Amino acid sequence: MSDPKRVAILISGGGSNMLALVRDMGPDHPARPVLVAANDPAAGGLARAAGLGIATAAVDHRPFGKDRAAFEAALSARLEAARPDIICLAGFMRILTPGFISRWEGRMLNIHPSLLPKYRGLHTHARAIEAGDAEHGCSVHEVTAELDGGPVLGQARVPVLPGDTPDDLAARVLEKEHLLYPAVLRRFATGDRRPIRL
Numbered sequence: 500m501s502d503p504k505r506v507a508i509l510i511s512g513g514g515s516n517m518l519a520l521v522r523d524m525g526p527d528h529p530a531r532p533v534l535v536a537a538n539d540p541a542a543g544g545l546a547r548a549a550g551l552g553i554a555t556a557a558v559d560h561r562p563f564g565k566d567r568a569a570f571e572a573a574l575s576a577r578l579e580a581a582r583p584d585i586i587c588l589a590g591f592m593r594i595l596t597p598g599f600i601s602r603w604e605g606r607m608l609n610i611h612p613s614l615l616p617k618y619r620g621l622h623t624h625a626r627a628i629e630a631g632d633a634e635h636g637c638s639v640h641e642v643t644a645e646l647d648g649g650p651v652l653g654q655a656r657v658p659v660l661p662g663d664t665p666d667d668l669a670a671r672v673l674e675k676e677h678l679l680y681p682a683v684l685r686r687f688a689t690g691d692r693r694p695i696r697l
């Protein structure tokens with residue numbers, strides 16, 4: 500078997516998707532986690548990753564103000580040092596510049612809480628309820644310069660139930676995210692880009 504692919508995971512919050520990915524990357528897996536990085540030093544996922552013995556980095560975006568490129572240069576320095584083959588965005592809530600994206604294009608994945616191409620951007624659960632959708636879900640896609648617009652590598656569906664609040668629906672989708680993202684990464688790490696449907 501070839502060397503496992505090196506995976507860096509970018510988070511902004513609790514990191515439940517990060518944990519699902521890390522837990523799946525056991526000895527039989529074609530990839531392994533080499534870094535968990537966050538744009539918020541208080542992101543709960545950093546401590547959870549450190550607790551699992553994974554290297555972590557915090558690059559606070561706030562001192563950089565509106566200078567996204569400068570923030571990304573600082574983030575890139577930490578990323579490059581970890582020599583990742585694949586970057587997984589897992590609840591990473593900063594918009595990335597085309598310059599950063601092109602550096603990693605074809606090797607960067609994101610999970611988004613909607614059935615893309617529906618509901619790019621924020622507040623996806625509320626928007627699905629408002630629209631009266633019978634189904635909602637999540638997508639893992641390759642990251643391209645178009646926001647939430649790259650090729651879809653997997654989707655999982657859930658029903659929207661009568662009386663659902665956005666939080667109810669988010670919780671139902673999140674359970675599926677934790678199945679979908681590891682399943683896609685497992686395939687992607689072997690070079691297989693065929694979409695997965697759950």
Ligand code: GAR
Binds near residue numbers: 517610611676
């Ligand atoms: C997840 O639901 C993820 O799909 C979403 O943020 C949450 C992060 O949760 N991502 C986006 O909205 C990206 N636009 P987690 O930190 O527990 O994985």
